[in-house]
Amino acid sequence: MNLADESEPPAADIPIPVTNSRLQSIGYFRKTPLFDASSKWYALPALHLDEHPYLETLAKSVIDERLAMAEKFYERELASFTSNPHLSSGDRRFANMVMHKGTSGDRISALALAIQSSPAHNLEKLAQLMGMVTRGNRDAGLVALTSLTDLFVTDMLPERKLAYFADQPHGHPDVTPQHLVAWYFEDNLKRSFYSFVRILETGAFDTVTHIRRAAMESVFSLLTQRPEQEQNLLRILCNKMGDSDPSIRNKVNHLLMQLMATFPNMSIAVVNALAEVVNKSSTHDTAYYYSVATLNQVVLYDDDPVTSNRLMEIYIQLFRQVLLANDEPPKSTLPTKPGATRRAQRDQRNTRIQAVKAKVDAKESLERAELHYTKLITAILTGINRCMNFAQLDNVVYTEYLELLFKILSFSNFNTVVQALMLILKLAVSQPDIWDHYYMALYESLLDQRLLSSSKQAMYINILYRSLLLDNSPRRLSAFVKRIVQTAMFHDAPFVCGVFFMLTELFQVKPHLRSLIIQAEEVDESEKFVDAPEPADGSAAASAETKTPGTGTLRTYNQFHSNPFFSFADSTCLWEILPFVDHFHPAVAYYAVKIVRQLLQNIAAPNLYSYSLQNFLDKFVFRNPKKNQAPERGMSLMQP
Numbered sequence: 015m016n017l018a019d020e021s022e023p024p025a026a027d028i029p030i031p032v033t034n035s036r037l038q039s040i041g042y043f044r045k046t047p048l049f050d051a052s053s054k055w056y057a058l059p060a061l062h063l064d065e066h067p068y069l070e071t072l073a074k075s076v077i078d079e080r081l082a083m084a085e086k087f088y089e090r091e092l093a094s095f096t097s098n099p100h101l102s103s104g105d106r107r108f109a110n111m112v113m114h115k116g117t118s119g120d121r122i123s124a125l126a127l128a129i130q131s132s133p134a135h136n137l138e139k140l141a142q143l144m145g146m147v148t149r150g151n152r153d154a155g156l157v158a159l160t161s162l163t164d165l166f167v168t169d170m171l172p173e174r175k176l177a178y179f180a181d182q183p184h185g186h187p188d189v190t191p192q193h194l195v196a197w198y199f200e201d202n203l204k205r206s207f208y209s210f211v212r213i214l215e216t217g218a219f220d221t222v223t224h225i226r227r228a229a230m231e232s233v234f235s236l237l238t239q240r241p242e243q244e245q246n247l248l249r250i251l252c253n254k255m256g257d258s259d260p261s262i263r264n265k266v267n268h269l270l271m272q273l274m275a276t277f278p279n280m281s282i283a284v285v286n287a288l289a290e291v292v293n294k295s296s297t298h299d300t301a302y303y304y305s306v307a308t309l310n311q312v313v314l315y316d317d318d319p320v321t322s323n324r325l326m327e328i329y330i331q332l333f334r335q336v337l338l339a340n341d342e343p344p345k346s347t348l349p350t351k352p353g354a355t356r357r358a359q360r361d362q363r364n365t366r367i368q369a370v371k372a373k374v375d376a377k378e379s380l381e382r383a384e385l386h387y388t389k390l391i392t393a394i395l396t397g398i399n400r401c402m403n404f405a406q407l408d409n410v411v412y413t414e415y416l417e418l419l420f421k422i423l424s425f426s427n428f429n430t431v432v433q434a435l436m437l438i439l440k441l442a443v444s445q446p447d448i449w450d451h452y453y454m455a456l457y458e459s460l461l462d463q464r465l466l467s468s469s470k471q472a473m474y475i476n477i478l479y480r481s482l483l484l485d486n487s488p489r490r491l492s493a494f495v496k497r498i499v500q501t502a503m504f505h506d507a508p509f510v511c512g513v514f515f516m517l518t519e520l521f522q523v524k525p526h527l528r529s530l531i532i533q534a535e536e537v538d539e540s541e542k543f544v545d546a547p548e549p550a551d552g553s554a555a556a557s558a559e560t561k562t563p564g565t566g567t568l569r570t571y572n573q574f575h576s577n578p579f580f581s582f583a584d585s586t587c588l589w590e591i592l593p594f595v596d597h598f599h600p601a602v603a604y605y606a607v608k609i610v611r612q613l614l615q616n617i618a619a620p621n622l623y624s625y626s627l628q629n630f631l632d633k634f635v636f637r638n639p640k641k642n643q644a645p646e647r648g649m650s651l652m653q654p
Contacts, residue, residue, distance in 0.1 A: 047095040048192055049134035049199075056172040061196050069185035077180050084179065084194035091195050095135040118154035122146060126161045133170045134199050140165075140206055147213050152220075156228055159217065162210060163232040171240040176204035204242070211243045215250050223259050230254060230262070234269045238276060244283070252287040255308065256301025263300070267308050274312065281312055282321050289328045299386055306332065306393040314404040322404035329397045330411060336390060337418045388427040395422075395433035402440050412441055416448060423455055428464035435459065435477050443484070450577075453490060456481055457578045460497050466505060472622055475512045479520065488526050493578035495520070495527060499590040500573070507599040508622040514594075514605035518614045530588040531612060601625055 049055045125143045129136045146158040179201035183189075217229035230251065237247045254266045274281045288305045291297055297305075309329075314322050398412075422434040435456060442452050456478070459465070465474065478498075485491055495517060502510045521527050575581040594606035601620065608617055623629055 047132075047135065048091055048195060049095075049132060054169070054172070055134045055196070055199065058196070061193060063183060063186050063188055063193070069183055072184045074180075077184060080184065080194060081179055081198070083191075084198035087191050087195045088198045092135055095132065118146070118151060119157060122154065122158050122161055126165060129165055130169050133165075133203075134196075137199070137202055137206065144206070144210055144213065148216075152222060152225060156225060159213075159228060159232060163235055166207060166210070167235060167239050170203060171207065171242050173240065175241050175244075176200055176207070178204060207242055208246075211246050211250070214247075218250055218254055223262065226254070226257065226259070226262055227265060230265060230269065234273070238273060245287075248283060248287045249290070252284070252291050252305070253301075255288070255291055255304040256298040263304050267304065267311075270308055271311055278313070278315075278318075281318070282324060285309065285312060285321060285324050285328070289324075292328070292332060299390075303386065303390050303393065306390065306397065310393060310397045310400065314400065316404065319404065319406045322401050323407060325397065326401040326405040326407055326411075329394055329401065330415075332394050333398070333415060333418075336387075336394065337415070337422075388430055391422065392427065392430040392433055395430065395437055399433060399436050399440070402437075412437075413445060416441065416445075420451065420455060423459065428462065428468040429470050431459060431462070431464070432468070432470040432474050432477065436473075439477060439481055449485075450579075453481070453485065453579075454577055457494065457497065458576065460494075460501050471509050472512065475509075475516055478513075479516045482520055483523060487579060488524075489582065489584045490578045491520075491524060491527060492530060493581040493583035495530060496571075496573065496581075496583045496586070496588065496590065497578070499588060499594075502594070503590075506626070507602050508620075508625040510594070510597075510599075510602050511605055511620040511625050512622050514602070514609060515617065515620050517609055518605065518617050521609070521612070522614050528612060529584070530586075531591075531610060533587070535585065535587050599625070 049058070122143065125139050125146075128139050129143065133140075143158055143162060147155045147162065149155060177197075177200060179197050182193075182197045182200075214229050214233055217225055218233070220226050220229070233247050233251050236242075237244065237251065251266055251269060254262060257263050257266070270284055274284055288309055291305045292302055309325060312321065312325065314325075416438070419434050419438050423431050438448070438452050438455070442448050459474075465471065468474065478494075482491060482494055485494075498513050498517065502513055505513075569582045569585060571583050571586040572581050573583075588609075591606055591609055594602055595610060597603045597606060605617075605620075608614065
């Protein structure tokens with residue numbers, strides 16, 4: 015016995031659709047219009063069809079025949095609307111006069127009122143109003159653009175996606191000529207709205223800034239209130255990440271953040287749209303960076319791993335594109351000013367002014383390129399660090415880029431180094447074999463001069479503290495403590511207070527580090543000298559005091575060793591902390607005394623900004639001015 019396919023419904027459950035001949039015989043004869051101004055065109059009860067699980071799919075020829083039939087029925091609907099006007103004859107004449115002879119603003123208002131009164135009967139006027147947007151008068155076009163946006167949102171578009179005529183349920187047994195008329199209008203409305211979206215896309219790239227801004231606001235209004243053409247509208251918005259005007263780029267970023275805050279379920283759609291922007295080969299560097307910066311602002315949730323995983327895939331792909339293609343920062347990725355250079359080459363550098371100008375331009379271009387490259391790498395690493403706490407991906411995905419991450423540590427921007435260290439630390443938790451390499455890189459970063467002026471010092475101290483907490487090697491921890499105090503001599507007071515507070519916390523968690531403070535150094539037996547035994551003959555040479563070195567094996571501290579484990583810092587004391595006890599800054603001296611005396615309990619965490627020079631000077635800048643007290647005098651104006 016052959017088993018029936020469960021995916022195919024029983025023949026008895028498939029309804030018999032209405033034939034075209036039956037619809038033709040019924041015809042479309044109405045004394046009053048099907049659509050009136052009392053309700054929305056898509057909310058008519060007569061057009062409601064009960065859902066049926068199984069509907070027959072009609073052939074394309076049958077649907078084409080129905081489309082021609084629906085067009086004739088729609089013309090009859092327009093005739094019925096014309097024969098039953100909702101305006102008096104005088105009002106109609108005035109409206110027609112305004113539409114043809116009035117000013118641009120009057121024509122736009124008249125067309126908008128006509129469309130608003132009955133959208134289903136004014137497709138022609140809708141086309142006229144859309145045509146006014148594309149004409150040469152920008153001011154009138156901007157007014158028409160705003161009017162069309164309001165009309166589509168409030169009167170024309172339903173809270174669902176429109177459907178083409180061929181996609182309607184033609185196999186339903188209850189289809190009537192009224193349904194064909196409504197479907198025909200919906201098909202035309204969908205095509206008209208698509209044309210309007212293309213107009214918005216053209217306006218988004220207008221040369222005038224306020225026109226572009228108005229187009230962006232219209233796109234956002236449609237995107238947040240109606241689902242029709244959602245993907246295209248979102249694509250237009252995301253493509254403006256590379257706008258030449260920074261205010262437009264910031265506006266787009268704000269609109270996207272507002273969109274995701276209002277509709278959290280659209281986060282994945284926004285992420286995919288931005289991914290298309292960065293994956294385009296023609297994407298400008300500015301759009302590239304702003305897209306990544308916007309992705310970094312997407313709010314992530316524990317119960318939404320799809321968005322987090324997608325973001326992580328995008329970041330890894332960008333990481334591969336940027337780093338694998340360029341192991342070193344590019345010499346130039348931004349367009350230079352070739353005018354002076356070509357002119358200098360053409361003139362064979364006859365003038366030194368042109369040569370110097372070309373050299374300066376090339377240098378500035380190189381600096382901009384390196385700055386952009388570093389900012390982009392920092393943004394990508396920031397995004398990866400954010401997503402690692404939410405994404406559900408195997409760490410093997412990241413390990414193939416570890417060597418590149420270690421290479422990043424030599425880049426010119428220390429903020430990028432901080433992000434790379436943070437990412438390597440997260441990977442090292444699940445990859446124990448990279449701990450030694452990581453601690454060597456972290457140990458070397460303490461000597462990095464870029465740390466002196468970095469804006470991420472607090473984040474760096476946090477990474478340092480978390481890394482040392484995970485280290486179980488007393489010798490390596492001692493080396494870190496020694497180097498931290500040694501390099502603190504070159505830093506400003508805020509950073510010194512931060513690292514000293516970190517040491518107080520570390521000494522409590524790692525008690526063996528207190529030996530650097532409270533335990534005396536061991537003396538190497540090789541440094542001890544003892545008297546040689548006096549020979550029996552008592553000669554003067556033999557009786558002279560001679561010293562023989564011992565045979566001790568204690569190793570001395572080597573502060574220049576690249577591996578902190580082999581610096582043998584546990585064989586010495588923390589002498590470097592003593593100068594800070596008498597430091598000129600009271601906060602630094604306070605923390606140093608606490609460390610020396612091992613008073614580690616109940617120490618408040620420092621506010622790094624409050625100890626900065628800028629905050630100190632601000633106290634004088636923002637002081638309230640003194641009130642000028644006038645000397646007391648009498649009421650007479652003649653008194654001096």
